[in-house]
Amino acid sequence: MTGSTRPTRRLSAAAGMLLALSVLAPAQAAPSGKADQGDAGKGEADKSSKENDKKEVDTEHLFGFTEGADAGEKGEQEAVIDTVTRIGKRRDGPGPSTYRVLDTRFAYQFNPIDKLSIELSAFGTLRRQRNIVDLDDKSYGTFDGVSMEVKYQFLKGSKEQPLGLALEVRPRFTRVLPVEGNGADIFDIESLLQLDVQVVPDKLWYGSNISFEPAAGRQRGGGPGYRSSTFLWSNALVGRVGENTYLGPEIRYLRGYEGTFLNRLESEALTVGPALHHRFTEKIWLTVAYAGQVWGRDTDSSLAGRALGLNQFERHNLRVKFGMEF
Structure with missing residues (x-):
């Protein structure tokens, strides 16, 4: 069992x-x-x-000749090489005519606190001009002074709040008259209001600048005094055409005056052209922009009826700006 x-x-x-x-x-x-x-x-x-x-798109260098409102965060640093080529003035009589100026700026920017950037720059210029109305024939290259740019950002644009707003002041000492090319000791200070808007978040941006720039000094060698001022209103609209590439049109309206406080109008011009911005990496970028004069006039009675405003401005402007953040 x-x-x-x-x-x-x-x-x-x-x-x-x-x-x-x-x-x-x-x-x-x-x-x-x-x-x-x-x-x-x-x-x-x-x-x-x-x-x-x-990370939001950095608008500071996004728009070509127009500057975006972004100023960066505390501790950020940046090195920039910025070249503007100015081409074309009014011919003085028969024969070949040339006006070509390359202004290059070498800059270092840093942010001591959030929304405040300080940029220190040194300038060089290469110039060739021949057979141009009211200008002597010249061909040379030289050091062209220094500047400091101080920028404060009041509003930071984002998807939730699309408006960016900043004010920048740019005191500069220059050794060459910008149009004539004569040696001089000139001090100017540009005040620049910068605005940008995310029209379509992460896809389309609008940028606008209003600038006033008085300048005063004296030509070297006992030359006459120099007084001038410039007013600028620029606008750009760029869209994302690739993961890190942005492209769009830019339009600028410029007025050049004799006298430091917009005293007597000498020239006005309207320029149009494309602006391209590309980021190779998160820290390395390139901006290229062209501005061609499509309308303008000079107030000099001897130039009445002549097309474009070439007394103070050029026919063509090309800007190539390369930067590295670290």
Whole structure:
């Protein structure tokens, strides 16, 4: 009797163990499944967080000749090489005529606090002019002074608040008259109001500048005194055409005056052209812009009826600006 019951007991014990295992297995699998779901949920949350924390587009160099309102954050630094080529003036009589000036700026920018940038610049110029109305023939290259740019950003544009607004002041000492090319000691200070708007978040931006720049000094060698001033209103609209590439039109209206406080109008001009901005990496970028004069006039009575405002401005302007942040 005893011998006959041992197999039964063993079978019963084995069946009990299998039943227990079958009950425990789903219970153990359930926490594992929850953990997997938790990891997946965490991954989605991290991805969403990264998308939300994605850095806003820096508008400072986005618009070509027009400057964006962004000023950067505390501790940021930047090195810039900025070249503007000015081409074309009114011919003085028959024969070949040339007016070509390359103004290059080497700049270092840093941010001592959030929304405040300070930029120190040194300038060089290459010039060739021949057979131009009221200008002497010249061909040379030289050091052309220094400047400091101080910029404060009042509003930072974002998807939630699309308006950016900043004010920049640019005192500069220059050694060459910008149009004539004669040696001089000139001090000017440009005040620049900068505005930009995200028209379509992450896709389309509008930038606008209003500038007033008085200048005063004297030509070297006992030459006459120099007094002038310039008013500028520029506008640009650029869109994202690639992951890190931005392109759009730019239009500028300029007025050049004799006298430091917009005393007597000498020239006015309207320029139009494209602006391109590309980021090779998060820290390295390039901006290229062209501005061609499409309308203008000079107030000099001897130039009445002549097209364009070439007394103070050029036919063509090309800007190439390369920068590295660190």
